[in-house]
Amino acid sequence: MHLDERKMKILQAIIRNYLETGEPVGSRTISKYTDLNLSSATIRNEMADLEELGYIVQPHTSAGRIPSDKGYRLYVDSMMQENERQVEELKEMLVEKEEKMDHLLKQVAKVLAVNTNYATMITAPRYQKNKLKFIQLSRVDADQILAVIVTEGNVIKNSMIPVSETLDDETMLKLNILLNTNLNGLAIEEINLGMITLLKAQAGLHGSLIGEVIDAVAETIKEDEDLEIYTSGTNNIFKYPELADQKRASELITTFEEKQLLSKLVDDNMEEGTGEIKVYIGEEAPIQTMKDCSIVTANYEFGEGMRGTIGIIGPKRMDYEKVVGTLKTIKVQLDTLYQKDLKEE
């Protein structure tokens, strides 16, 4: 069933107004707010209809109306018109490119939080298909060697491996060549048991060491699985009375601190591919504690196969236009950052 144009306009006006004020909005307000030139009585009739259709609700009998989840949903899906204004500022803020990944991510989270006045999160990019590019074993001490592993996306991992036997330079060189010639270019899943046995055999005496190295490699890469999530602006929730009461605030803060909980958001989003911006409204959210919030997420792609998620969490009366716009900008920004990286090097 479709709403006629007038109902649409009224619903839109209600939502817009509520986004700003956070207060239930009454018929009189709308009567003046829109350019429809209708009296409050007429609006009241329409509002009764809209309520019956489930787009708005009344907190109590003699209060104005506020949008329901369904109302927000319609708004987000068909009535929003993004504006491209503050996009430029954002770009500038990001231009001071941070060289270290984690700094960059923290920076992004912060810029987003400051810019939108909502809580934000961003995950480090995950390596979907993670090919080995380079392995280097070095003897650091008599009894430990350092394994450095570089993957396709220029992500560097280290691991200290204790060894019982002392290895001479020549052996080290051999091992390095052995590992590099055999493993480079492989994704981690491709390193199977057969290959390992082969390597061990080739390494002769030092077969057990090879095992340890491979374990270290596997572990090192897997380590990313419990992924890093950076958050910022959690205190922003106090700016919205509907979230700021003790129970809710406490729950939300906890959710933000226990970052694992946020990973639901990520998983949910990952399946979708790089796709579009996604909006969860109220109960739609995959995280129970956020049922009074809206969440907007986007995936960004940082080089091939490395994908991360950005999320903005705020009250349901979130400024969807601004948030979606901002998120799109950041996404593009991050997507292109990697390209620039390549050029510079």
Add this chain to the structure above:
Amino acid sequence: MHLDERKMKILQAIIRNYLETGEPVGSRTISKYTDLNLSSATIRNEMADLEELGYIVQPHTSAGRIPSDKGYRLYVDSMMQENERQVEELKEMLVEKEEKMDHLLKQVAKVLAVNTNYATMITAPRYQKNKLKFIQLSRVDADQILAVIVTEGNVIKNSMIPVSETLDDETMLKLNILLNTNLNGLAIEEINLGMITLLKAQAGLHGSLIGEVIDAVAETIKEDEDLEIYTSGTNNIFKYPELADQKRASELITTFEEKQLLSKLVDDNMEEGTGEIKVYIGEEAPIQTMKDCSIVTANYEFGEGMRGTIGIIGPKRMDYEKVVGTLKTIKVQLDTLYQKDLKEE
């Protein structure tokens, strides 16, 4: 001026009681609470004295008394008696030793938070005198090399260095030897301009590369200066009504999120050396937003010259005995962890 024994006992009783309940405590309560067998009237007289001396205050005329900062201070300095009970649990929780530093630290913060019901923070150890142990340059691509730097405490740092010239294996080897023989065992401050010039000269054609590497080394080590701080249990502040009102909660949450602010705590503490446990009460805290809190900090030593700070932040009516005890345990635990590390390897 010294308090007589009875006043001491009464003050102690007031504080103990207030720590538990968070409510102002009246004369009648104390009359029953202590084994002094005094009537409430007598207590009242003594309390009037204690108030005049500044150890307790009255929120309003007809309320009981609560300890002032000065009162807490006296309590912490001379009346506390730690108890050694729950120490064992804690040890067990930490025994599952995490191999990765950041995991370990997060874990510690969490264990502390869960155990005490206060907010906690812990900094990664800082390298006071940070000697180079090993440098390794590897060619990863045609146009970039990877520098791996290992310092005395087995802390590993990476840095990608873009290069214009393509270097052959032999040159790489030479450079590695050059760097290692000259720089190993030096603290970063010891690498001065003269030395750099010397190295550059010795490197001949590749002098500029040396410069870049040294820069990378410097940068890499300096990077730690903006130190990592891990926090946990921030939501615990909601358990204490006196901190949980919106204004305060928001401020505190912000402080915890903007971890730089917490670094004041660290700096303040570092000067002191490894010393004792330190307690800030109310206004004593170096962070304005925490003037309604108490903060207990300790330094731990993770191997020689690597020092970090642990802090527990809670309401002024914090269970000082427990906190100090717990903190001591953790501190010892961390101190010894490094020793164990050495043995195992």
Add this chain to the structure above:
DNA sequence: TGTTAGCACTCGACCGAATAGAGTGCTAAC
């Protein structure tokens, strides 16, 4: 001289009634 019982007093917390005001739904007129 130190301790205690007793009492008047203070002040916040709590409760209920009264009031104001925002907003509705309905009806009747345009």
Add this chain to the structure above:
DNA sequence: GTTAGCACTCTATTCGGTCGAGTGCTAACA
């Protein structure tokens, strides 16, 4: 189909009153 008007509902706020915890002071007591 639109609107003016009105009775009605419900919340938020305010105000006075009461309750009770706790105090300070005084006078009596050991």
